[in-house]
Amino acid sequence: MAHTLLFACDLSAENRAAFARALRMANESGARLDVIHVLDPHLPHQALRDLEPLVIEEMQRILTDLREDYALDEPATLLQTVAGAPYAEIIREAHEREVDMIVLGAHRKRGQLDLVGGTTLARVLRGAPCPVLSVSHLATQAWQDILVPVNFSLTCRHTLRETLKRFPEANVTLLHAWNIPGERELGSDSHYAQWRDNEVARLRQQLEREIDQMMGEFDAVPEVHLELEQGDPLEVLMNRLRRQPPDLLALGSRGPLGRQGHLTEQLLAEPHCDVMVCRAW
Template sequence: MSRTLLFACDLSAENRAGFARAIRLAGETGARLDVLHVLDPHLPRQALHDLESAVVAEMERTLTDLREDYALPSPDTLIQTVAGTPYAEIVREAHERHADLIVLGTHRKRGQPDLVAGTTLARVMRNAPCPVFSISHPAHQEWHDILVPMDFSLPCRHTLREVITRFPEARLTLLHAWCIPGERELASHSDYARWREHEVARLRERLESEVDQLMNEVGGVPELELVLEQGEPLEVLMGRLRRQPPDLLALSSQSRLGRQSPLTEQLLAEPHCDLMVCRAW
């Protein structure tokens, strides 16, 4: 299915898991693996030339080491460097190469949500023309269980379609956070309790109808569970990730899970699982 898989390599220890996963994905999908490193354009010309040779050699060694460590076949590979601003060059190269997906390692600012917004990882996820995978777990870990936060938006429907198309054999959990007006003030009132029960049942019916419609459009019916939890969306999602982390979390780049940003920094600062972020449409 894939044609070009772009892996952005920064040669850090955190990058190795992403590199190994990129090799595995390229081998499984028959894609060409394009390995890209972005150099500082402000270095002197000779230093830039010397550094480029050293970086390419290091990426080649890492590729060989990871293939041997994980017993992975060798995909068709292109290793290159460019000079510029990392996130801008990664997005530009993805456009020019018509990349089917981008793979990145996790960032180094774990547990620091305030420092994540301006990272290369966050910026690529917001601007990429294709799905972006942030990898924090070993490549041998299968993506059997995939969690998809579910609402009725076009971005969410697009993300779910991407997941079903790419992972038809996976077990999907669709998580919807709900909140009904008057919960605090009227929770003990019997009439309100009956109305609340009716509203939750109506919500589930609506969600199931949405899912059935999408399944008919896609033509695939993976193993699927619909979970409704009461609460604010980000709190519900983070609680689920801490209690029962999936193998992969799939989101839209415009998911409104937090009050401050489309792609919440907390998810990137607490990588409970690998993360797939899709463009909004």
């Protein structure tokens, strides 16, 4: 079955970067691009009927402009409107169309963490049946450097497989945050320091074996680097994003971080890069 990308278009200027990324991805993968706009179901029926062709016309105009701006061919495309609650309709359409990925624009109210949780983007990330891309950067920026936080939970393994499968030519960095018991109390003790260093080396070897085993499942895999950093997983990730943002961050909808809901909201409010969120399994 041919792959399908689903792009939710809200017709805003901020949405153009995500539209361009969806168009570029469809061109590169040969997928069909389904573009939907969700109308307010509380509008009068006649208003909905009058509005639908105008919205389709505007989506086609934006599509044509983006193709010209980015010098892209037009993939197989379907432009449609639906009526309902935006997050529910996007999830429903993704289920019914069996789409390969959902592409959405980034949250507009950047820096306002308290406003993120109830947004369409946050709700779709929690309930989508497929990977969801939140796009905040221009489509001219290639995804060469991809960061994947890992702890090799089921969610993490699924996310890593999705990343390796979708981006076989990228440079993938696996980030694992570690904490060794007794660091605060015994960190200055030389015997403890030696034991800690041995434990970290053992952890690295274990993670490298896990990675090698997973790599064996693919014919072509990207270049993979493993980074171990000490600290709380959320703090380690956010510091890494601020210090050296990747082109794309890939993580699961549940884990590998304990405060996943807070993490997702913080990433949406403070988008250092484009984000791909994968279902838990």
